[in-house]
Amino acid sequence: MMMKQRPATPARPWTHAALAMLAAAALALGTFACGGSPTGASASVTETFNGTLSMNNASYFTFTVAKQGTVTMTATALSPQSGAAIGLGLGQIVGTSCLLQLQEPGLYVGQPLTFNNIAAGAYCGQIFDIGYLTEDNTYTVSVAHP
Helix, strand or coil, X not given: CCCCCCCCCCCCHHHHHHHHHHHHHHHHHHHHHCCCCCXXXXXXXXXXXXXXXXXXXXXXXXXXXXXXXXXXXXXXXXXXXXXXXXXXXXXXXXXXXXXXXXXXXXXXXXXXXXXXXXXXXXXXXXXXXXXXXXXXXXXXEEEEEC
């Protein structure tokens, strides 16, 4: 007995396009359901701190990071010695001091310092003289964090 073979069903051109759109929609839905965004952008807060930095000294300020992410510190003003190199650092308060865990000496006004994968919690930022200040200087530091 001979069996008849069915002719092959022609592929429907819209089937591949429909599957691609369905996969893209599922990926987008999964991204939003997990709290992400398609661009990877995260909301952040920018805080500004002002104070006086004395020769051969340091000054610190405190802030709270709400969720893990990137923290960026920038000295935005230093006066009267705006061209002097200074240091910036990130740490935690221990007693009455800011114990630096990450730091960068040799920055200038306008140079950002970025710390990646910082956990949520209370932190201190510090600006410090690295030997170039010859008098008291007022400063402004901005801190952007999640």
